[in-house]
Amino acid sequence: MRIPAALRGENRLMMWLFTLFAATILLSIERPYLAIDALLGGVNLANLLLRFFIYAVCLLLAVRIARAFGSRGAEQALYGPWGLGALGVVAAGTVASFLLMGLQPSSVGLHEGTDEVWFGVYAALGRVYPTFTGVVLIPSLFRATVGAALPALRVAAGLIGAGYTLLIFTNLFPLMPLSWVPVMQTMNYSVLLLLFAGLTVIWVASLQARRRAASAPRRLTR
Incomplete structure:
Protein backbone atom coordinates (compact mmCIF):
# COMPACT_ATOMS: atom_id res chain seq x y z
CA MET A 1 0.00 0.00 0.00
CA ARG A 2 2.88 2.38 0.71
CA ILE A 3 4.88 1.66 -2.48
CA PRO A 4 2.69 3.63 -4.96
CA ALA A 5 2.79 6.72 -2.74
CA ALA A 6 6.55 6.34 -2.24
CA LEU A 7 7.07 6.12 -6.02
CA ARG A 8 5.22 9.43 -6.30
CA GLY A 9 7.64 10.85 -3.72
CA GLU A 10 5.06 10.96 -0.93
CA ASN A 11 6.14 10.07 2.62
CA ARG A 12 8.91 7.64 1.75
CA LEU A 13 9.88 7.51 5.42
CA MET A 14 6.68 5.60 6.18
CA MET A 15 7.41 3.08 3.41
CA TRP A 16 10.82 2.31 4.91
CA LEU A 17 9.28 2.12 8.37
CA PHE A 18 6.66 -0.38 7.25
CA THR A 19 9.26 -2.39 5.31
CA LEU A 20 11.57 -2.69 8.30
CA PHE A 21 8.68 -3.46 10.62
CA ALA A 22 7.57 -6.27 8.29
CA ALA A 23 11.15 -7.62 8.31
CA THR A 24 11.21 -7.66 12.12
CA ILE A 25 7.94 -9.61 12.17
CA LEU A 26 9.30 -12.07 9.60
CA LEU A 27 12.42 -12.73 11.69
CA SER A 28 10.28 -13.20 14.81
CA ILE A 29 8.52 -16.23 13.29
CA GLU A 30 10.30 -19.55 13.81
CA ARG A 31 10.38 -21.06 10.32
CA PRO A 32 11.42 -17.91 8.43
CA TYR A 33 13.99 -17.21 11.16
CA LEU A 34 15.54 -20.66 10.88
CA ALA A 35 15.56 -20.54 7.07
CA ILE A 36 17.20 -17.10 6.93
CA ASP A 37 19.66 -17.96 9.70
CA ALA A 38 20.68 -21.09 7.81
CA LEU A 39 21.65 -18.89 4.86
CA LEU A 40 23.73 -16.76 7.25
CA GLY A 41 25.64 -19.72 8.68
CA GLY A 42 23.21 -21.13 11.24
CA VAL A 43 24.78 -19.35 14.25
CA ASN A 44 21.93 -16.91 15.06
CA LEU A 50 16.71 -8.59 13.89
CA ARG A 51 18.18 -6.32 16.59
CA PHE A 52 19.46 -3.86 13.99
CA PHE A 53 16.11 -3.88 12.22
CA ILE A 54 14.47 -3.00 15.55
CA TYR A 55 16.93 -0.14 16.13
CA ALA A 56 16.17 1.20 12.64
CA VAL A 57 12.40 0.92 13.25
CA CYS A 58 12.76 2.81 16.55
CA LEU A 59 14.75 5.59 14.88
CA LEU A 60 12.40 6.03 11.91
CA LEU A 61 9.31 5.78 14.14
CA ALA A 62 10.68 8.42 16.50
CA VAL A 63 11.54 10.73 13.60
CA ARG A 64 8.03 10.27 12.17
CA ILE A 65 6.46 11.11 15.52
CA ALA A 66 8.73 14.14 16.00
CA ARG A 67 7.67 15.45 12.58
CA ALA A 68 3.99 14.76 13.28
CA PHE A 69 4.16 17.04 16.33
CA GLY A 70 6.48 19.60 14.77
CA SER A 71 9.29 18.92 17.23
CA ARG A 72 12.42 20.04 15.38
CA GLY A 73 14.46 19.74 18.57
CA ALA A 74 13.60 16.07 19.04
CA GLU A 75 14.27 15.31 15.38
CA GLN A 76 17.66 17.01 15.51
CA ALA A 77 18.50 15.15 18.74
CA LEU A 78 17.76 11.83 17.05
CA TYR A 79 19.73 12.64 13.89
CA GLY A 80 22.41 14.76 15.56
CA PRO A 81 25.78 13.74 17.04
CA TRP A 82 24.33 12.66 20.39
CA GLY A 83 21.56 10.58 18.86
CA LEU A 84 23.72 8.87 16.26
CA GLY A 85 26.47 8.48 18.86
CA ALA A 86 24.06 6.68 21.19
CA LEU A 87 22.98 4.43 18.33
CA GLY A 88 26.63 3.68 17.50
CA VAL A 89 27.52 2.79 21.10
CA VAL A 90 24.48 0.53 21.49
CA ALA A 91 25.17 -1.12 18.12
CA ALA A 92 28.81 -1.80 19.03
CA GLY A 93 27.79 -3.18 22.44
CA THR A 94 25.15 -5.37 20.79
CA VAL A 95 27.71 -6.93 18.42
CA ALA A 96 30.29 -7.37 21.19
CA SER A 97 27.85 -9.02 23.64
CA PHE A 98 26.51 -11.24 20.84
CA LEU A 99 30.02 -12.54 20.11
CA LEU A 100 31.01 -12.86 23.78
CA MET A 101 27.99 -14.95 24.75
CA GLY A 102 29.09 -17.57 22.22
CA LEU A 103 27.83 -18.67 18.82
CA GLN A 104 25.14 -21.35 19.10
CA PRO A 105 23.01 -23.31 16.64
CA SER A 106 19.92 -21.51 15.34
CA SER A 107 17.32 -20.81 18.01
CA VAL A 108 14.59 -18.17 17.86
CA GLY A 109 14.75 -17.54 21.61
CA LEU A 110 18.57 -17.36 21.54
CA HIS A 111 18.76 -18.34 25.20
CA GLU A 112 19.54 -22.04 25.31
CA GLY A 113 23.26 -22.71 25.74
CA THR A 114 24.33 -19.05 25.75
CA ASP A 115 26.45 -17.34 28.40
CA GLU A 116 23.93 -15.97 30.92
CA VAL A 117 25.84 -12.79 31.77
CA TRP A 118 26.46 -11.69 28.19
CA PHE A 119 22.97 -12.77 27.17
CA GLY A 120 21.67 -10.41 29.87
CA VAL A 121 23.80 -7.59 28.46
CA TYR A 122 22.61 -8.37 24.93
CA ALA A 123 18.97 -8.36 26.03
CA ALA A 124 19.38 -5.14 28.05
CA LEU A 125 21.00 -3.30 25.13
CA VAL A 146 -1.65 19.72 27.06
CA GLY A 147 -1.30 22.32 24.32
CA ALA A 148 -2.05 20.93 20.85
CA ALA A 149 -4.75 22.86 19.01
CA LEU A 150 -6.56 19.76 17.71
CA PRO A 151 -8.16 17.33 20.20
CA ALA A 152 -7.08 14.38 18.04
CA LEU A 153 -3.44 15.41 18.34
CA ARG A 154 -3.78 15.70 22.11
CA VAL A 155 -5.20 12.17 22.26
CA ALA A 156 -2.48 10.84 19.95
CA ALA A 157 0.27 12.50 21.98
CA GLY A 158 -1.16 11.03 25.18
CA LEU A 159 -1.30 7.51 23.74
CA ILE A 160 2.21 7.65 22.30
CA GLY A 161 3.60 9.26 25.44
CA ALA A 162 2.03 6.52 27.57
CA GLY A 163 3.59 3.91 25.27
CA TYR A 164 7.08 5.38 25.57
CA THR A 165 6.69 5.80 29.35
CA LEU A 166 5.78 2.13 29.65
CA LEU A 167 8.76 1.30 27.43
CA ILE A 168 11.07 3.00 29.94
CA PHE A 169 9.74 0.69 32.68
CA THR A 170 10.62 -2.40 30.59
CA ASN A 171 14.22 -1.72 31.56
CA LEU A 172 13.27 -3.11 34.97
CA PHE A 173 12.73 -6.58 33.49
CA PRO A 174 16.07 -7.93 34.84
CA LEU A 175 14.87 -7.12 38.37
CA MET A 176 11.58 -8.99 37.97
CA PRO A 177 11.19 -12.66 39.00
CA LEU A 178 10.54 -15.31 36.35
CA SER A 179 6.98 -15.66 37.63
CA TRP A 180 6.35 -12.17 36.22
CA VAL A 181 6.86 -13.25 32.60
CA PRO A 182 3.14 -12.68 31.78
CA VAL A 183 3.49 -9.14 33.18
CA MET A 184 6.57 -8.52 30.99
CA GLN A 185 4.75 -9.81 27.91
CA THR A 186 1.74 -7.62 28.68
CA MET A 187 4.01 -4.58 29.01
CA ASN A 188 5.76 -5.29 25.70
CA TYR A 189 2.52 -5.71 23.78
CA SER A 190 0.96 -2.70 25.49
CA VAL A 191 3.86 -0.53 24.33
CA LEU A 192 3.20 -1.53 20.72
CA LEU A 193 -0.57 -1.10 21.02
CA LEU A 194 -0.26 2.36 22.55
CA LEU A 195 2.29 3.57 19.98
CA PHE A 196 0.34 2.35 16.99
CA ALA A 197 -2.98 3.48 18.41
CA GLY A 198 -1.50 6.98 18.64
CA LEU A 199 -0.19 6.79 15.08
CA THR A 200 -3.62 5.62 13.90
CA VAL A 201 -5.26 8.64 15.52
CA ILE A 202 -2.76 10.91 13.71
CA TRP A 203 -3.51 9.15 10.41
CA GLN A 208 -10.09 14.33 7.93
CA ALA A 209 -7.92 17.42 7.39
CA ARG A 210 -7.37 16.49 3.73
CA ARG A 211 -11.09 15.98 3.16
CA ARG A 212 -11.90 19.34 4.73
CA ALA A 213 -9.22 21.01 2.59
CA ALA A 214 -10.55 19.30 -0.55
CA SER A 215 -14.16 20.29 0.15
CA ALA A 216 -13.32 23.93 0.98
CA PRO A 217 -12.92 25.07 -2.69
CA ARG A 218 -16.24 23.43 -3.61
CA ARG A 219 -18.02 25.28 -0.80
CA LEU A 220 -16.47 28.55 -1.94
CA THR A 221 -17.61 28.06 -5.57
CA ARG A 222 -21.16 27.63 -4.42
Missing part, protein backbone atom coordinates in the same frame (compact mmCIF):
# COMPACT_ATOMS: atom_id res chain seq x y z
CA LEU A 45 23.21 -14.03 12.98
CA ALA A 46 19.55 -13.59 12.03
CA ASN A 47 18.90 -12.54 15.63
CA LEU A 48 21.63 -9.93 15.41
CA LEU A 49 20.09 -8.73 12.15
CA GLY A 126 18.00 -4.28 23.02
CA ARG A 127 15.89 -2.05 25.30
CA VAL A 128 18.36 0.81 25.77
CA TYR A 129 18.16 2.43 22.33
CA PRO A 130 14.34 2.23 22.03
CA THR A 131 14.19 3.80 25.50
CA PHE A 132 16.56 6.55 24.38
CA THR A 133 14.25 7.48 21.51
CA GLY A 134 11.34 7.61 23.94
CA VAL A 135 13.21 9.86 26.38
CA VAL A 136 13.97 12.25 23.50
CA LEU A 137 10.31 12.40 22.47
CA ILE A 138 8.49 12.51 25.81
CA PRO A 139 8.96 16.28 26.49
CA SER A 140 7.45 17.25 23.12
CA LEU A 141 4.67 14.66 23.54
CA PHE A 142 3.80 16.13 26.94
CA ARG A 143 3.63 19.63 25.46
CA ALA A 144 1.35 18.37 22.70
CA THR A 145 -0.87 16.52 25.18
CA VAL A 204 -7.28 9.49 10.84
CA ALA A 205 -6.89 13.17 11.76
CA SER A 206 -4.74 13.77 8.66
CA LEU A 207 -7.38 12.11 6.44
Whole structure:
Protein backbone atom coordinates (compact mmCIF):
# COMPACT_ATOMS: atom_id res chain seq x y z
CA MET A 1 0.00 0.00 0.00
CA ARG A 2 2.88 2.38 0.71
CA ILE A 3 4.88 1.66 -2.48
CA PRO A 4 2.69 3.63 -4.96
CA ALA A 5 2.79 6.72 -2.74
CA ALA A 6 6.55 6.34 -2.24
CA LEU A 7 7.07 6.12 -6.02
CA ARG A 8 5.22 9.43 -6.30
CA GLY A 9 7.64 10.85 -3.72
CA GLU A 10 5.06 10.96 -0.93
CA ASN A 11 6.14 10.07 2.62
CA ARG A 12 8.91 7.64 1.75
CA LEU A 13 9.88 7.51 5.42
CA MET A 14 6.68 5.60 6.18
CA MET A 15 7.41 3.08 3.41
CA TRP A 16 10.82 2.31 4.91
CA LEU A 17 9.28 2.12 8.37
CA PHE A 18 6.66 -0.38 7.25
CA THR A 19 9.26 -2.39 5.31
CA LEU A 20 11.57 -2.69 8.30
CA PHE A 21 8.68 -3.46 10.62
CA ALA A 22 7.57 -6.27 8.29
CA ALA A 23 11.15 -7.62 8.31
CA THR A 24 11.21 -7.66 12.12
CA ILE A 25 7.94 -9.61 12.17
CA LEU A 26 9.30 -12.07 9.60
CA LEU A 27 12.42 -12.73 11.69
CA SER A 28 10.28 -13.20 14.81
CA ILE A 29 8.52 -16.23 13.29
CA GLU A 30 10.30 -19.55 13.81
CA ARG A 31 10.38 -21.06 10.32
CA PRO A 32 11.42 -17.91 8.43
CA TYR A 33 13.99 -17.21 11.16
CA LEU A 34 15.54 -20.66 10.88
CA ALA A 35 15.56 -20.54 7.07
CA ILE A 36 17.20 -17.10 6.93
CA ASP A 37 19.66 -17.96 9.70
CA ALA A 38 20.68 -21.09 7.81
CA LEU A 39 21.65 -18.89 4.86
CA LEU A 40 23.73 -16.76 7.25
CA GLY A 41 25.64 -19.72 8.68
CA GLY A 42 23.21 -21.13 11.24
CA VAL A 43 24.78 -19.35 14.25
CA ASN A 44 21.93 -16.91 15.06
CA LEU A 45 23.21 -14.03 12.98
CA ALA A 46 19.55 -13.59 12.03
CA ASN A 47 18.90 -12.54 15.63
CA LEU A 48 21.63 -9.93 15.41
CA LEU A 49 20.09 -8.73 12.15
CA LEU A 50 16.71 -8.59 13.89
CA ARG A 51 18.18 -6.32 16.59
CA PHE A 52 19.46 -3.86 13.99
CA PHE A 53 16.11 -3.88 12.22
CA ILE A 54 14.47 -3.00 15.55
CA TYR A 55 16.93 -0.14 16.13
CA ALA A 56 16.17 1.20 12.64
CA VAL A 57 12.40 0.92 13.25
CA CYS A 58 12.76 2.81 16.55
CA LEU A 59 14.75 5.59 14.88
CA LEU A 60 12.40 6.03 11.91
CA LEU A 61 9.31 5.78 14.14
CA ALA A 62 10.68 8.42 16.50
CA VAL A 63 11.54 10.73 13.60
CA ARG A 64 8.03 10.27 12.17
CA ILE A 65 6.46 11.11 15.52
CA ALA A 66 8.73 14.14 16.00
CA ARG A 67 7.67 15.45 12.58
CA ALA A 68 3.99 14.76 13.28
CA PHE A 69 4.16 17.04 16.33
CA GLY A 70 6.48 19.60 14.77
CA SER A 71 9.29 18.92 17.23
CA ARG A 72 12.42 20.04 15.38
CA GLY A 73 14.46 19.74 18.57
CA ALA A 74 13.60 16.07 19.04
CA GLU A 75 14.27 15.31 15.38
CA GLN A 76 17.66 17.01 15.51
CA ALA A 77 18.50 15.15 18.74
CA LEU A 78 17.76 11.83 17.05
CA TYR A 79 19.73 12.64 13.89
CA GLY A 80 22.41 14.76 15.56
CA PRO A 81 25.78 13.74 17.04
CA TRP A 82 24.33 12.66 20.39
CA GLY A 83 21.56 10.58 18.86
CA LEU A 84 23.72 8.87 16.26
CA GLY A 85 26.47 8.48 18.86
CA ALA A 86 24.06 6.68 21.19
CA LEU A 87 22.98 4.43 18.33
CA GLY A 88 26.63 3.68 17.50
CA VAL A 89 27.52 2.79 21.10
CA VAL A 90 24.48 0.53 21.49
CA ALA A 91 25.17 -1.12 18.12
CA ALA A 92 28.81 -1.80 19.03
CA GLY A 93 27.79 -3.18 22.44
CA THR A 94 25.15 -5.37 20.79
CA VAL A 95 27.71 -6.93 18.42
CA ALA A 96 30.29 -7.37 21.19
CA SER A 97 27.85 -9.02 23.64
CA PHE A 98 26.51 -11.24 20.84
CA LEU A 99 30.02 -12.54 20.11
CA LEU A 100 31.01 -12.86 23.78
CA MET A 101 27.99 -14.95 24.75
CA GLY A 102 29.09 -17.57 22.22
CA LEU A 103 27.83 -18.67 18.82
CA GLN A 104 25.14 -21.35 19.10
CA PRO A 105 23.01 -23.31 16.64
CA SER A 106 19.92 -21.51 15.34
CA SER A 107 17.32 -20.81 18.01
CA VAL A 108 14.59 -18.17 17.86
CA GLY A 109 14.75 -17.54 21.61
CA LEU A 110 18.57 -17.36 21.54
CA HIS A 111 18.76 -18.34 25.20
CA GLU A 112 19.54 -22.04 25.31
CA GLY A 113 23.26 -22.71 25.74
CA THR A 114 24.33 -19.05 25.75
CA ASP A 115 26.45 -17.34 28.40
CA GLU A 116 23.93 -15.97 30.92
CA VAL A 117 25.84 -12.79 31.77
CA TRP A 118 26.46 -11.69 28.19
CA PHE A 119 22.97 -12.77 27.17
CA GLY A 120 21.67 -10.41 29.87
CA VAL A 121 23.80 -7.59 28.46
CA TYR A 122 22.61 -8.37 24.93
CA ALA A 123 18.97 -8.36 26.03
CA ALA A 124 19.38 -5.14 28.05
CA LEU A 125 21.00 -3.30 25.13
CA GLY A 126 18.00 -4.28 23.02
CA ARG A 127 15.89 -2.05 25.30
CA VAL A 128 18.36 0.81 25.77
CA TYR A 129 18.16 2.43 22.33
CA PRO A 130 14.34 2.23 22.03
CA THR A 131 14.19 3.80 25.50
CA PHE A 132 16.56 6.55 24.38
CA THR A 133 14.25 7.48 21.51
CA GLY A 134 11.34 7.61 23.94
CA VAL A 135 13.21 9.86 26.38
CA VAL A 136 13.97 12.25 23.50
CA LEU A 137 10.31 12.40 22.47
CA ILE A 138 8.49 12.51 25.81
CA PRO A 139 8.96 16.28 26.49
CA SER A 140 7.45 17.25 23.12
CA LEU A 141 4.67 14.66 23.54
CA PHE A 142 3.80 16.13 26.94
CA ARG A 143 3.63 19.63 25.46
CA ALA A 144 1.35 18.37 22.70
CA THR A 145 -0.87 16.52 25.18
CA VAL A 146 -1.65 19.72 27.06
CA GLY A 147 -1.30 22.32 24.32
CA ALA A 148 -2.05 20.93 20.85
CA ALA A 149 -4.75 22.86 19.01
CA LEU A 150 -6.56 19.76 17.71
CA PRO A 151 -8.16 17.33 20.20
CA ALA A 152 -7.08 14.38 18.04
CA LEU A 153 -3.44 15.41 18.34
CA ARG A 154 -3.78 15.70 22.11
CA VAL A 155 -5.20 12.17 22.26
CA ALA A 156 -2.48 10.84 19.95
CA ALA A 157 0.27 12.50 21.98
CA GLY A 158 -1.16 11.03 25.18
CA LEU A 159 -1.30 7.51 23.74
CA ILE A 160 2.21 7.65 22.30
CA GLY A 161 3.60 9.26 25.44
CA ALA A 162 2.03 6.52 27.57
CA GLY A 163 3.59 3.91 25.27
CA TYR A 164 7.08 5.38 25.57
CA THR A 165 6.69 5.80 29.35
CA LEU A 166 5.78 2.13 29.65
CA LEU A 167 8.76 1.30 27.43
CA ILE A 168 11.07 3.00 29.94
CA PHE A 169 9.74 0.69 32.68
CA THR A 170 10.62 -2.40 30.59
CA ASN A 171 14.22 -1.72 31.56
CA LEU A 172 13.27 -3.11 34.97
CA PHE A 173 12.73 -6.58 33.49
CA PRO A 174 16.07 -7.93 34.84
CA LEU A 175 14.87 -7.12 38.37
CA MET A 176 11.58 -8.99 37.97
CA PRO A 177 11.19 -12.66 39.00
CA LEU A 178 10.54 -15.31 36.35
CA SER A 179 6.98 -15.66 37.63
CA TRP A 180 6.35 -12.17 36.22
CA VAL A 181 6.86 -13.25 32.60
CA PRO A 182 3.14 -12.68 31.78
CA VAL A 183 3.49 -9.14 33.18
CA MET A 184 6.57 -8.52 30.99
CA GLN A 185 4.75 -9.81 27.91
CA THR A 186 1.74 -7.62 28.68
CA MET A 187 4.01 -4.58 29.01
CA ASN A 188 5.76 -5.29 25.70
CA TYR A 189 2.52 -5.71 23.78
CA SER A 190 0.96 -2.70 25.49
CA VAL A 191 3.86 -0.53 24.33
CA LEU A 192 3.20 -1.53 20.72
CA LEU A 193 -0.57 -1.10 21.02
CA LEU A 194 -0.26 2.36 22.55
CA LEU A 195 2.29 3.57 19.98
CA PHE A 196 0.34 2.35 16.99
CA ALA A 197 -2.98 3.48 18.41
CA GLY A 198 -1.50 6.98 18.64
CA LEU A 199 -0.19 6.79 15.08
CA THR A 200 -3.62 5.62 13.90
CA VAL A 201 -5.26 8.64 15.52
CA ILE A 202 -2.76 10.91 13.71
CA TRP A 203 -3.51 9.15 10.41
CA VAL A 204 -7.28 9.49 10.84
CA ALA A 205 -6.89 13.17 11.76
CA SER A 206 -4.74 13.77 8.66
CA LEU A 207 -7.38 12.11 6.44
CA GLN A 208 -10.09 14.33 7.93
CA ALA A 209 -7.92 17.42 7.39
CA ARG A 210 -7.37 16.49 3.73
CA ARG A 211 -11.09 15.98 3.16
CA ARG A 212 -11.90 19.34 4.73
CA ALA A 213 -9.22 21.01 2.59
CA ALA A 214 -10.55 19.30 -0.55
CA SER A 215 -14.16 20.29 0.15
CA ALA A 216 -13.32 23.93 0.98
CA PRO A 217 -12.92 25.07 -2.69
CA ARG A 218 -16.24 23.43 -3.61
CA ARG A 219 -18.02 25.28 -0.80
CA LEU A 220 -16.47 28.55 -1.94
CA THR A 221 -17.61 28.06 -5.57
CA ARG A 222 -21.16 27.63 -4.42
